[in-house]
Amino acid sequence: MTDDRVEQVTCLGCGCGCDDIAVTVREGRIVDTSPPCPLGRAWFGDGSVPWQVLRGGQPVAVEEALTEAAEMLVRSRGRVLVYVGVDLSSQAQRSAIALADLLHATVDTATSETAAAGLLAGQRRGRATATLGEIRNRADVLLFWGVDPVLRYPRFHSRYAPEPPGVGIPEGRAGRFVIAVNIGADRAPPGADATITLEASEEIGALSLMRAALRDSRPAELPPPFKQAADLLPRLTGARYAVLVHDAEPTAEPRNPLRVEGLIALAQALNGPTRAALCSLRAGGNRPGAESVLTWQTGYPMAVDYSRGYPRYEPGLRGLNRLETGGFSAALVVGSPDFSAGTTSALARIDTIAIGPRATQASFNPRLAIDTGVAGIHDGGTGYRMDEVPLSLRPPLRGQRSTVEALGGLVKGIRLLGQPA
Amino acid sequence: MKGLQQLRIVGGAVHDPTNGIDGEVRDVCIENGRVVAALPDGAPTLDAGGMIVMAGGVDIHSHLASSSCNHARRLLPEEHAAEPAPAPLLEDGAPARSGTGGTVPSTFTTGYRYAGLGYTTVFDAAVAPIMARHSHAELEDTPCVDGGFFALMGNDEYLLRLIASGERGRSRDYAAWLLGATGAYAIKIVNPGGIEAWKSGQRNLNSLDETLTTHGVTPRAILETLADAANQLGLPHPVHIHCNNLGMPGNVAVTLASMRALAGRRAHFTHAQFHAYGGPGWSSGAVPLMEYVNSHPELSIDVGQVMFGPAATITADGPVEYLLHKSSGRKWVNIDIELETGCGIVPILYRDKAAVSALQWAIGLELFLLSADPWRVVLSTDHPNGGSFLSYPALIQLLMDRTVRGERLKQINPKLLAGSALADGLTREYTLNEIAIITRAGPARLLGLQQKGHLGPGADADVTVYSRDPDIARMFATPRYVIKAGTLVVEEGQLRRAPAGRRLHVRPGYDDALLPGLQKHFQAYSTVAFDNYPVRGIRDEPIPL
Ligand code: SF4
Ligand SMILES: [Zn+2]
Numbered sequence: 001m002t003d004d005r006v007e008q009v010t011c012l013g014c015g016c017g018c019d020d021i022a023v024t025v026r027e028g029r030i031v032d033t034s035p036p037c038p039l040g041r042a043w044f045g046d047g048s049v050p051w052q053v054l055r056g057g058q059p060v061a062v063e064e065a066l067t068e069a070a071e072m073l074v075r076s077r078g079r080v081l082v083y084v085g086v087d088l089s090s091q092a093q094r095s096a097i098a099l100a101d102l103l104h105a106t107v108d109t110a111t112s113e114t115a116a117a118g119l120l121a122g123q124r125r126g127r128a129t130a131t132l133g134e135i136r137n138r139a140d141v142l143l144f145w146g147v148d149p150v151l152r153y154p155r156f157h158s159r160y161a162p163e164p165p166g167v168g169i170p171e172g173r174a175g176r177f178v179i180a181v182n183i184g185a186d187r188a189p190p191g192a193d194a195t196i197t198l199e200a201s202e203e204i205g206a207l208s209l210m211r212a213a214l215r216d217s218r219p220a221e222l223p224p225p226f227k228q229a230a231d232l233l234p235r236l237t238g239a240r241y242a243v244l245v246h247d248a249e250p251t252a253e254p255r256n257p258l259r260v261e262g263l264i265a266l267a268q269a270l271n272g273p274t275r276a277a278l279c280s281l282r283a284g285g286n287r288p289g290a291e292s293v294l295t296w297q298t299g300y301p302m303a304v305d306y307s308r309g310y311p312r313y314e315p316g317l318r319g320l321n322r323l324e325t326g327g328f329s330a331a332l333v334v335g336s337p338d339f340s341a342g343t344t345s346a347l348a349r350i351d352t353i354a355i356g357p358r359a360t361q362a363s364f365n366p367r368l369a370i371d372t373g374v375a376g377i378h379d380g381g382t383g384y385r386m387d388e389v390p391l392s393l394r395p396p397l398r399g400q401r402s403t404v405e406a407l408g409g410l411v412k413g414i415r416l417l418g419q420p421a
Numbered sequence: 422m423k424g425l426q427q428l429r430i431v432g433g434a435v436h437d438p439t440n441g442i443d444g445e446v447r448d449v450c451i452e453n454g455r456v457v458a459a460l461p462d463g464a465p466t467l468d469a470g471g472m473i474v475m476a477g478g479v480d481i482h483s484h485l486a487s488s489s490c491n492h493a494r495r496l497l498p499e500e501h502a503a504e505p506a507p508a509p510l511l512e513d514g515a516p517a518r519s520g521t522g523g524t525v526p527s528t529f530t531t532g533y534r535y536a537g538l539g540y541t542t543v544f545d546a547a548v549a550p551i552m553a554r555h556s557h558a559e560l561e562d563t564p565c566v567d568g569g570f571f572a573l574m575g576n577d578e579y580l581l582r583l584i585a586s587g588e589r590g591r592s593r594d595y596a597a598w599l600l601g602a603t604g605a606y607a608i609k610i611v612n613p614g615g616i617e618a619w620k621s622g623q624r625n626l627n628s629l630d631e632t633l634t635t636h637g638v639t640p641r642a643i644l645e646t647l648a649d650a651a652n653q654l655g656l657p658h659p660v661h662i663h664c665n666n667l668g669m670p671g672n673v674a675v676t677l678a679s680m681r682a683l684a685g686r687r688a689h690f691t692h693a694q695f696h697a698y699g700g701p702g703w704s705s706g707a708v709p710l711m712e713y714v715n716s717h718p719e720l721s722i723d724v725g726q727v728m729f730g731p732a733a734t735i736t737a738d739g740p741v742e743y744l745l746h747k748s749s750g751r752k753w754v755n756i757d758i759e760l761e762t763g764c765g766i767v768p769i770l771y772r773d774k775a776a777v778s779a780l781q782w783a784i785g786l787e788l789f790l791l792s793a794d795p796w797r798v799v800l801s802t803d804h805p806n807g808g809s810f811l812s813y814p815a816l817i818q819l820l821m822d823r824t825v826r827g828e829r830l831k832q833i834n835p836k837l838l839a840g841s842a843l844a845d846g847l848t849r850e851y852t853l854n855e856i857a858i859i860t861r862a863g864p865a866r867l868l869g870l871q872q873k874g875h876l877g878p879g880a881d882a883d884v885t886v887y888s889r890d891p892d893i894a895r896m897f898a899t900p901r902y903v904i905k906a907g908t909l910v911v912e913e914g915q916l917r918r919a920p921a922g923r924r925l926h927v928r929p930g931y932d933d934a935l936l937p938g939l940q941k942h943f944q945a946y947s948t949v950a951f952d953n954y955p956v957r958g959i960r961d962e963p964i965p966l
Contacts, residue, residue, distance in 0.1 A: 124752065125753075126754040126767075128753075131758050131948075137760065159948065241622070272747075275622055295495045296491050296527060297520065297529065309519060311505070311519060312505070389552070390554040394953065418514060
C-alpha cells in the first residue's frame, strides 16, 4: 500500500501556526507528522472524525436537519446564543457570525475566558508588538515573563526565538540574551542568561518599578527581588530590539489581570530608548481568527450582542454566563468547544444545535448535530497565527462536509423562512 | 428595476469630462452592466430630469480593508458604541448586515456608506503583502464597491537586498511576483527605507540621500527602482508614494526632492497635504509644491485633506506614529511586520482652534485651489487619517463655494497661516465638471481603469445621480440614485441592493530566474513557507496588462 505525503501543512495545534508540517496519510488516516511535536501530533491525531447527522441521537438526512435547525432558531421564543469555536477556518467563523447577525443573537467565543484581559488592556492603551518572524529576525534580548513556551508552544523556541538565526541575528541563540522571570508557579525557561524569581504578589510592583526605572525615578533602596527586576532595565534598554514574551492564555493558577496591562505599558515605554515589542502567546485553533472576523464585521473582537439589531460590546457579560442564568432559549454551537459542567447542563435545557467537527459527540446532547471537518485537517481556508498573520490551510484529508457548507445550508434555510429581517 | 438588463437614465445634466460632456442634458443608456450608445425604444427608464448625472466615484487612496484597519477598529470600541449601524432594509428582504461606524467602520457598513455617497470603486492604499489574505477577506465583506489594494514594498527586506546589490531588473521581477502573489493592484511605497530604519534602531531616514545603514540603500534608490518597475511592467497605476518625513515641519523639501528624483517618470504622490509643510517651524509649502506639480505632467497627487473632527491615523509609517503618540498622549499601536513593513495607529482629533490642524486644513485647500490640472490632483482625505470619507461632501462644498470656505476660514486658529495663499485669498470655485474630474474621471484615469470614471459606451455602468440642491454638501452626501454595474443600489436616496463588488488586481509576468534566490530567502528568514505565501482563489480574473 502506498502512503501519501502532504507537505507544508499548517498546524493549528497551538498559536505557533507552523506551516512546515509533512503529513503522511495511509488509507485515509494520518500515520505520521513531522517534524515531531507532541501537541501537533495530538492536534492532527489520525484525522478520523465522525461524519454523522443526528436528531435526538438518531440519524437523519442533512437537508432535513438543516431545515429543522433553521426553524428552531427562527421560531425560538427567546434569545439565541451563537457560540463560535476555534477549530474552524475564518471562513466558517465568518458564516457563523453572519448567522448571529441574521438571528439577532448573542455571540460568544473562547476569547472571553482566555485572552480577554489583554484585549481590554490593549483597547485602553494600544500595544507595541511584532509578528513572530520579526522577533526571530531581530530580537537580541528576550524576556520570558512567567512562561516557558516549551510546554504549550513546543516549537516556539526553535522556529521563532531564541534558537534560530535571523536577518539581524546570524548567530541564533548565541546572538541573543535571554532573561527568565519566574513568577510564583509560572516558570520561565531554564538555561536563561539571567534569571530572577518573584512571588506572585510581587510581580505588579516589579513591573511598575521597571517602568519607573525607565524614567530614571527608581527609589534608591529596594528589597532584593524588586532590585533585581529594576536592574534588568539596562539590559532591555541596551537591546537593539527587546521582546517581552508572556502567555495570554490562562494557566491553572489564577493570574493577576494587571500583569498584561503592565507588560503592555512596559513594552510601549521601552520604545523611547530602544525598540521593543510584546509577544502574547496564544493557544491552538483559530482563536485570533475569531477575533479578527468579529472585529471587521462588528468593530469588536469578542462578546458581541446583536439583540438590538446591531452589534453591542458586552465584555463584562459574556454569552455563556447569561446562558447559565437562563438568558437564551436556543443555541447554535459552531465548532467543538470543551464546556464546563454548568454550561453543558444549561445547553442541555434549551434547543441546542451543534454544527462542527465532532458535533455528534458533544457532551451537551444537542437536539440536532451535524458533523463537519476540522480546520486545517479536512477544511481549507484561513487560520490566524497567534500574531494575527493569516495562514493558508492545506488540509491533508478530504472531509465529507465542510463547516462553511453546512452553515451555508443553514443560512439558506433561514432565508427560506423569510425571517427575521 | 432589479436585475436590470436595460435602463435609460433620462433627462439628467451629464457631467462626463472624459468624454467632453459638461452638463449637457442627455440620456445615459445601460445594458448588461455596461454603458451602451443606444437602447431600443421602450427600454425601461429612470427619470433624472433636473438632476445631475456622473459616473460612480473612484477613491484612489483609502484605508478600509486591511489588517491595520482591523487593528484600528479593535482599538476604538468607544467610537463603535457611539455609532451603531443597523442593517439597511434591502428590497425583497434580502439579507443585509448590521455593523458599527466611527472613524473606521465595520466592513459591511463601509461598503454601504461608500455606495450611499455615490462611490463605487475604492482602493486600500497600504497592505502588507504577508497580510494580503486578510485584505481579500475584508473586501469580500465590503459590498457595493469594486475594490483592490496596493502592496507595500518600500521597506521590503528582499527588495532592499536586491537594490543594495544593484539588481534593478531582478527588483522589477520581485515586484511583479509580489503583486501576483498577493493579488494587489499597484506598488506602494511608504516612507522609503524609513520603516526599516525604525525597526532596526536607526529610527528614521530624514532625507532622500540618507543611507539606511542596515542595507546601504537610500530612499532615492528605492523610489527609482520601484517607479521604474511599475512603469516597465506596464502597470495600470504607477508607483504610489508616501514620502519620507510625513507630518514634519519643513518636509516639503524632501517631497520636492522625491519628485525631482523621479523626473520624467510616471508617479503618484499620495496625501500631499501631509508632505507640504514649509519650515523651519510650521508654515505652508503648498505654493512651491503646486508649482512643481503643475509643471510636471508625469506626476499626480491626491490631497489627503484634513477635515476638523475625530480621525484615526493608520499607517505603515511606524516612526511617525510613535512621535504622534508621544506628542498627543493618545493610545498607540505599533506592529512590526516581518521582512516587509510596519503598522502604526494613533487616534487623533483635528480641532479648528488648534494651530497645526488649522494649518493642515488650509494647506489641503491650497493644493486644490492652486492646481492647474484637476486630472492630476485627486480628492482624498486619506480616510481615516485626515478625516472620514463621509466628509467628502463637506470638502466638495469648500471647493465649490468660496463663501462657505471664507466663513470657515474666519473660525479657525490663524496663528500659523501667515503667508499662506489661502489666507491671502484664493477665490477659485470648483465647477461641477472639475468635481467630476477630481472624484471619478481623474482617479480612474490615473489608476488606468479604462471602464471607470466615465459614461461612454463600454464603461462599467457605475452611475450616480444627484438631485440639485443649493446646499452642495447635502447634494453630494445624499445621491438620489446610485447604480453599480447596472444594479440600482441606491433608490430615492435609500440603499436598496447590496451586490458584491469585483476584485481589481494585476498579475504581471516575471523572469523565473527570480525564484531560486527568492525561495532560498524564504527558507532562511521567512516564517511562512514559500508555497503557502501566495493568495489563491481570488474570485475575479486579473486586469489584463
Ligand atoms: S508548535 Fe504548535 S503549531 Fe507548531 S507543530 Fe507544534 S502544536 Fe503545531
Ligand atoms: Zn494613506
